[in-house]
Amino acid sequence: MTRSVYVTGIDRGDGRQVIELGVMELLTRQVDRVGVFRPLVHDGPDRLxxxxxxxxxxxxxxxxxxxxDYHEASTLQAEQGTDELLSQLVDRFHRVAREYxxxxxxxxxYADTQFPDELALNARLANEFGASVIPVVGGRKQTAESVVAETRNAxxxxxxxxCDVLAMVVNRVAAADRAGIHELLDNRLNRLPVPCYVLPDEPALAAPxxxxxxxxLGGKVLLGDDAGLAxxxxxxxxxxAMLPNFLGALTPGCMVVTPGDRADLVVGALAAHSxxxxxxxxVLLTLNERPSDLVLTLAARLAPGTPVxxxxxxxxxxxxxxxxxxxxLNAATPRKAETALGLxxxxxxxGDLLKRVSAPSSSRVTPMMFEHKLLERARSxxxxxxxxxxTEARVLHAAEVLLRRGVCDLTLLGPVDQIRKKAADLGIDLGAAQLIDPATSELRDRFAEKYAELRAHRGVSVELAHDVVSDVNYFGTLMVQEGLADGMxxxxxxxxxxxxxxxxEIIKTRPGAAIVSSVFFMCLADKVLVYGDCAVNPDPDAEQLADIAIQSAATAEQFGVEPRIAMLSYSTGTSGSGADVDKVRTATELVRxxxxxxxxxxxxxxxxxxxxxxAATKLPDSKVAGQASVLIFPDLNTGNNTYKAVQxxxxxxxxxxVLQGLRKPVNDLSRGALVGDIVNTxxxxxxxxQAQLSPPPPTSTPTSTPTSTSTPKASPQ
Incomplete structure (x- = not known):
């Protein structure tokens, strides 16, 4: 039987789109096929x-x-009664329910409708649909006591x-009152038999x-790109005011509104932004006045992408x-969606709400489900x-998503002024992200001494190390090694x-790992496969191939993929011979x-x-053939080309x-990586x-690094 969740309210202005989006996110983590049904709709586009x-x-x-639509529904109710209206809506609901x-x-x-008791209508619809209900109460501009009373009444x-009420949600309360309202709803006198969640008002969601x-406003865009308009x-x-006083009034994220003939304020605002x-x-120019072409040219150079x-x-x-x-919230505001989901x-x-929904778990693992679970586990x-x-735009966009969703804490490296300017040009709020310039950081001397100690056997002096650690990748790696970051x-x-x-050079292989290798999680339409090694080791021997297989199985299991390992070759079973096949056969036996x-x-x-x-023809008795989840390629040439062909x-x-075999996590991106790829990585x-044990004690004697990985020869990504 289809399990349905009915998100409803008691009045206008409750901002329940945030809850509807959040519930959809939960359902798609658990289920492959999720349908949407809106019983009554207004004319015009449905933004949500x-x-x-x-x-x-x-x-x-x-x-x-x-x-x-509401007009058709009210007419039908007036002419044939509520039962007929409900009958037709139930019939249309079940057409969707049968497919999902x-x-x-x-x-x-509750907006411009003609139903005398809209709450009762929602309740009856939920019951007729067999749906559990999540009522949303709007708390904007209300006292804590009135919000609590309204929630209990709802x-x-x-x-x-x-109705089968799953949970109550109070939304858009003043941020300063949120904790107090939550405490009132949770005390013995007010506690309801279902969970009550309290969400604060988020200015970025209400901001156009x-x-x-x-x-x-029917405005004409004189300057600006898509990122700026977003x-x-x-x-x-x-x-x-005059420019000095005006500049003091500017606040982060403000829209400057000024008559179009005030070129000084336009240039001053954009210079401040830069x-x-x-x-x-x-900048919004009024009075149908526009600055001269010379001023607009200067404005475009001062703050590229910023809208005028x-x-x-x-x-x-x-x-x-x-x-x-x-x-x-709409399809054109993906950043608002990230903010809403983060909230x-x-x-x-x-986790508790998903258990209450009791949605049937899908036997398939879709790419979206895999991605959702990654974010959920990282956030936990x-x-x-x-x-x-x-300073890379894709990295900054990914950082904003990660911060808005509360996935992890972030440190960004590079010239701090350049990072801030780039973020400002992209309209990105980096929030609580830590920004460090390796060239000027007080950590540089400490890292130089550490690197010189680790590489003393290579003749690296502190003076040379001082230059090396100003490189962002060396600096970031040393942050991980020294426990100032958990991964890079x-x-x-x-x-x-x-x-x-x-x-x-710095982190080195973990105990028990012969080499550093890599896997790709290949998210196909109905399953996730693990490919290894497609990025690091050019031509592993049998010993190394066996190590790659064992590491890849452990990585697969860590991320919820049951490992069934296929050691790939150009022949199956005993059908072929030759050095390449023998290498794979030997590696398979080593793993066993x-x-x-x-x-x-x-x-x-x-x-x-x-x-x-x-598989039924070639290896009918195999417990892996036909259902392999971890595919190990015999060499980098085969693996890299295969993953790109499938992609x-x-x-x-x-x-x-995803690198495996290091003491602490460092991962590489494709240079063609999209924002979503960066977020997932x-x-x-x-x-x-999270899975790392306590870090090993520091040592001044570097452990040896296998020759196969001492100088990476990975293919271009």
Whole structure:
């Protein structure tokens, strides 16, 4: 039977889109096929569904999402009664429910409707759908006592109408009151029989983006790019004062509103943004006045990408419209979605709520489910990850996602002023991220002494080490070694060798690991496979290949992939011979002798490893053939080309390379990595750090590093 979750409210303005988005995130972690149903809809685009469809790659036909519009529903109710209205809505709901494992139902919005008792209508719909209910209570501009009373009354109302209430959510309360309201709801006198979650009001969610402002006011964009237009306007500063006083009024993320003939304020605001003191959202010019072309050219050079928008109205009318405007979650505001999810995950016990939903677990592991679980695990025990490429735009975008979602703590390396300016130009809020410039950091002398100690056998002096450790990858690696960070991710603009050579020199291999190797998590449409080694070792011998297989099995298990190892070759079983096949056969036997508990097959061809029909012909008695999850390639040439072929031809998401065998986690990125790839790799690094035992005691005698990894020869990523 389909399990459905009905998110509803008791009045307008509760901001329940945050909860609807958060519940969708929870459901897609657990279930492959999630449907959406909105019983009643207004005319015009449904912003939330468009966001859900884009973010969660929903294939659902939009025509099936909606029951009927409010006008049709009110007419039907007036002419044929409530029972007929409910009958038709239930029938349309079940058309969706038959196609999906779970359905998220989006309740009515209490906005311009003609139903006398909308709460009772939502309750009855939930009961007829067989859905559990999550009521949302809006707490904006209310006292703590009134919020508590309203929450208790809302629970009684839905519970009294026979609803299965999963949890109560109080949203948009004043940040200063959140803890007090939570405490009141949790005390013995007020406690309800279901969990009550309290979320504070988040200004960034209510703030309109510059693009939304321009659209609403009919403005013309004179300057700015897509990233600039996506910035949130957190507040408004109206220009009328002389420049020195005006500059003192600027605040981070503000939208400057000024008559278009005040070129001094336009240039001054953009110059302040360029210096990062403070970064602004953009400039809105009123009175249909525009600066000269010379001023606009200067403005574009001062703050590339920062929006300058012109409107025809005067400052007073513009202000009236601006203060009535509120930001909306939609497909065009992905950063708001990250903020909303971060808020939901910070204040809702998502693990407990998911258990209460009791959604059926999918037997498949989809890419989205895998990615969700990565973020969830990383968030459960936050670690600090250092990102050496702090001025790279993709890294900054990924950092913002990670910080908004509360996945881990971050340190970004590079010239601090450049990082801040780049972030300001991209409209990125780095929040509590730590920024360090290796060239000027007080840690540089300490790291130079440490590196010289570790590399003394190579004749490295403190003076030479002082230059070496100013390199961001060496500096970041030393932060990990010295316990100032738990892991490092680099490689978006650096080669594999530049990224991992410092790790070989400083962190070295962990006990029991013969070499450092790598895996990719290949997220296919219906499963996740682990490929090793596709990035580090050019031509491993049988001993090294066996070590790669054992390490890869451990990595797979660590990330929830049951290891069934296929040792790949151009022949299967005893059908072929030759040095290359013999190497794989020997490696397979070595694994069996060292780890009898692992399921392994080899030599085996790729098709026999993953396709049951081929396996039934070639190796009918194998416990691995046809269902392998860990595929070990005989050499780098084969592995690197195969992962890229599958990635591009099959549309797979390749997460990695994930390094294994190091004492502490350092991971490499492809230089073509997308923002999502960086987010996933950082999450994996944080999870690896969680699994680390206490660091080994410092030693002045470096352990030997195998020759196969002393100088990385990985293929270009």
């Amino acid at each position: 569904f468009e966001l859900l469809r884009a973010r969660y790659r929903l294939a659902q036909d939009p025509a099936t999402v909606y029951g009927m 494992d779970v359905v998220l139902v989006l309740g009515t919005d 629970f009684r109302a839905y519970d009294g109408l026979g 983006t510059v693009a939304q402002i321009a659209h609403a 910035r949130d306007a957190l507040n408004f500063v109206f220009g009328g 210096a990062g003191t403070p970064p602004i959202a953009g 928008v012109a409107v025809e109205t005067n400052s007073f009318l513009t202000a009236t419209e601006l203060f009535a405007m509120e930001g909306k 939901f995950e910070r204040y809702v016990d998502t 025990d936050k670690r600090r990850v250092v990102l050496p490429e702090g 991710v680099s490689g978006a603009v650096h080669s594999t060798a530049a990224t991992i050579r410092p790790a070989f 002798s060292r780890r009898a508990d692992l399921r392994i097959e080899g030599p085996i061809q790729y098709d026999a490893a993953v396709e049951p029909s081929v 591009r031809s099959a549309g797979a998401i390749a997460v990695g390379p 950082v999450a994996i690094t944080a999870i690896q750090a």
